[in-house]
Amino acid sequence: MQHLSTIKQLSDRPHYKILKRIIIGLCLLGIVLLFLPWTQNVSGNGAVTTLKPNQRPQTIHTAIAGRIEKWYVQEGDFVEKGDTILYISEIKEDYFDPNLVKNTKQQVDAKKSALQSYDGKVKSLESQMSALSKEQNLKIQQATNKIRQAVLKVKSDSIDLEAVKTQLKIANTQFDRSVQLNKDGLKPLTDVEEKRLKLQDAQAKIITQENKLLTARNELINAKVEIGRITAEYNEKIAKSSSDKFTALSSQYDTEAQVSKLENQYVNYSIRNGMYYIKAPQSGFVNRALQSGIGETIKEGMPVVSIMPASYEIAVETYVKPIDLPLLKKGDRVRVWFDGWPTIVFSGWPGMSYGTFGGRIVAIENFISPNGKYRVLIAPDKNEAPWPKQLSIGAGVQTITLLDTVPIWFEIWRTLNGFPPNYYQHSQNQNSKEK
Structure with a gap:
């Protein structure tokens, strides 16, 4: 189109040359800006809070x-x-009594006294059972001795009976001999009568001795029966004492439970009075x-x-989107600015921002909040300027978490494609440190 006269006139004007230079300069400047560093970040908003739970309202x-x-x-x-x-x-009728604690204390003391009484009764019954056992042993020994005496008496009477039987045989033999001799005229009749009297006396002695032997045997049987009676009698007494003992123990345990219950009530009433x-x-x-x-x-x-609370450590709670949560970790640097505080923010160039304060992530919540985001707790960075003392709990906060530094053209390309920020920035930083 250079053969056209209009084009020739326009191309010869000086201000068009200046415009071309400006456009070329701006294009070069834009190309240079594309290679400038840009700090990737994750933005969030939240409020001022305290670092520890016991320091919050x-x-x-x-x-x-x-x-x-x-x-x-x-x-x-x-x-x-x-x-x-x-x-x-x-306002509850169960606690209207002004002397409720005092009366409950008296009940506790009374039950403790009853508990001591039951304890004494149990010990008395144990002593009684021990005495009955000793007495039973002595009675059984006494009856055993009687059995031994009866056995010896039976033996003695049996021997005496045999002796009497022997005497009876001798007397009978002598009587028969006297009778024969009297018939032969060798013995007088008086001698026969004397032998008859001795025979009758021996016969009487054997009957008496048999009676003694039977009496001794009956005494032996009675002694054996006495042992069974003593055993049954004292077993009954001991069983009754044992039953009384267990009854007392049952009452003692029941009283202990009542004492524990009353002591619990007493402590509860005392604590309630303090409330x-x-x-x-x-x-x-x-x-x-x-x-x-x-x-x-x-x-x-x-x-x-x-x-x-009067003393507390300030902190910030902010909320981030679920897609940005994997990019965060404890210890990451964060820039914070507060509502009402004069601030100039350049998110990609944190060093050029004014009015922002440094922080570090101290906690990341692993469960999503009702607002659909994840809560992140940020504490002041001790290596940077302290946060303002004029801050109030609950004041609004804006935050940007600083990630990797990349060229502007890369950030534009990432944003146009919808890619997240550089996820591997921690590994890159670690590799750079190792290098």
Whole structure:
């Protein structure tokens, strides 16, 4: 088109040459910018919190139901640990008695005395059983001795009976001889009569001795029967004492259970009396009274007042998308800026940002939050400037987690293709350190 006159006139104008140079310069500048470093990051938003759970705002609950009687604090007051915040009175009829603890203590003491009595009764019965056993042994020994005496008596009477029988034979022989001699005229009749008297006397002695032998045998039988009677009698007495002992033991164990139950009630009543005064679990400021008024009733477990601990370590909780969660790990560097704090942020060039503060990831939640993101806890980086002291718990926060540094053209290419940031940045950093 150079043969056209209009084109020739336009190409000869000087400002078009300047425009061409500007366009060429901008193109070169754009190409150079494509090779500038860009820090990949994961952005998130959250709020200011505390590093430890016991340093976060908490609500104090009442452990028992009651009626509000007196407030000892007001909103904004500073309370020390153990200071009384609220006093409530009893509303359950089971605890109306003002001397409930004292009366329960008396019941415990009475039951303990009864327990000691049962213990003494058990020991007495054991002593009685021991005495009966000893007495039984002595009685059995006595009866055994009687049996031995009866056996010896039977033997003695048996020997005497044999002796009497021998005497009877001799007397009978002598009588027969006397009778024969009298018939032969060699012995007088008086001698025969004398021998007859001796024979009759021997016959009488044998009957008497047989009676003695039978009596001795009966005594032996009676002695043996006596042993069985003694054994049965004392076994019955010992069994009765043993039954009384086990009855006393049963009553003792039942009393021990009652003592334990009463002691448990006594401790519960004592602890309940201390729950009428609701105290501060730690030092802090009273944020808000969740219950109000005098004479209002509250149930068990109801929140009464909210307290902000006086001393705490500041931290930030932020939420990231599930696709970015694998890119994060404990110890990663994070840039944080707070709502209301003057800030100029260049996410790709954190060194050029103003008003941001350094942090480190200390915890990553492994379960998704109700908002569909994962919670990450960030603490101040001790190697950088401290965070502002004017921060309040719950203030809004924006965060960017710093990842790998790449050229701008790579970041543009990654964004256009929908690829995540460099996942292997930790391994690359480790390899670079090893190199």
